Structures are given as structure tokens and as C-alpha cells.
Amino acid sequence: xxQRHVLQWLTxxxxxxxxxxxxxxxxxxxxxxxxxxPVDFADRVLxxxxxxxxxxxxxxxxxxxxxxxxxxxxxxxxxxxLLGQVAPGDVLAAATSGFTSAVNTLxxxxxxxxxxxxxxxxLWMV
Numbered sequence: 001x002x003q004r005h006v007l008q009w010l011t012x013x014x015x016x017x018x019x020x021x022x023x024x025x026x027x028x029x030x031x032x033x034x035x036x037x038p039v040d041f042a043d044r045v046l047x048x049x050x051x052x053x054x055x056x057x058x059x060x061x062x063x064x065x066x067x068x069x070x071x072x073x074x075x076x077x078x079x080x081x082l083l084g085q086v087a088p089g090d091v092l093a094a095a096t097s098g099f100t101s102a103v104n105t106l107x108x109x110x111x112x113x114x115x116x117x118x119x120x121x122x123l124w125m126v
Contacts, residue, residue: 005031
């Protein structure tokens with residue numbers, strides 16, 4: 001069945017019928033079965049590659065990515081200020097506001113983390 005679609009697509013390509021070739025390529029892809037990826041596929045690949053990550057390491061990487069994102073968000077107003085698009089006072093106000101929001105969010109996340117850690121401890125005790 002797939003061979004028929006491949007031949008139709010290649011025939012249209014060779015003949016220079018671009019619209020037909022695109023349509024045939026779409027039909028070819030629609031005729032292919034969907035790949036069902038198991039839920040634990042990524043974990044098994046990482047283990048097989050010797051790159052299995054512990055939960056704490058995953059949290060550290062996630063935190064690092066979040067910090068990098070926040071740093072990029074703070075750098076954008078500074079760069080715009082250097083280009084003369086934003087006043088320096090606006091950059092300071094945005095950075096202060098952003099830092100305050102980040103600290104407040106981090107404080108809330110610590111409370112949630114403590115709750116989840118306590119819940120985990122309780123469940124592992126059972």
C-alpha cells in the first residue's frame with residue numbers, strides 16, 4: 001500500500017507536477033501507521049545511553065533553566081536601554097519588580113516543595 005503512494009509521489013516529482021507531488025506526499029504520510037511511543041521511552045533511552053538522571057538532578061537542571069530564563073528576561077530591558085529604546089530608570093524599575101516577583105514566587109515554590117516532600121515521606125513510610 002505504501003509502495004503505491006511512494007511510486008505516485010516519485011512519478012509526480014519526476015514529471016515536474018509540483019502540486020500533485022505535494023498531494024501525493026501528503027497521502028503517503030497519511031497512509032503510514034502512527035507510532036505509539038511508550039510512556040517510559042525517554043527514561044529507557046537515557047538509561048541505555050548511560051545518562052539516567054536522578055530526580056534531584058532533574059530538579060537542579062530545571063531550576064537552572066528557570067534561572068537562565070529569568071536572567072534573559074532581565075537582560076532584554078537592559079539591552080533595549082543600551083539601544084536608547086528604554087530609559088535607564090525603567091530598566092531599574094523592571095529589574096526590581098521582576099526580582100521581587102521572582103523571590104516571592106520562589107518562596108511560594110519552597111512551601112509547595114516542603115509540602116510535597118512531607119507527602120512523599122508519609123507515603124514511603126506506609
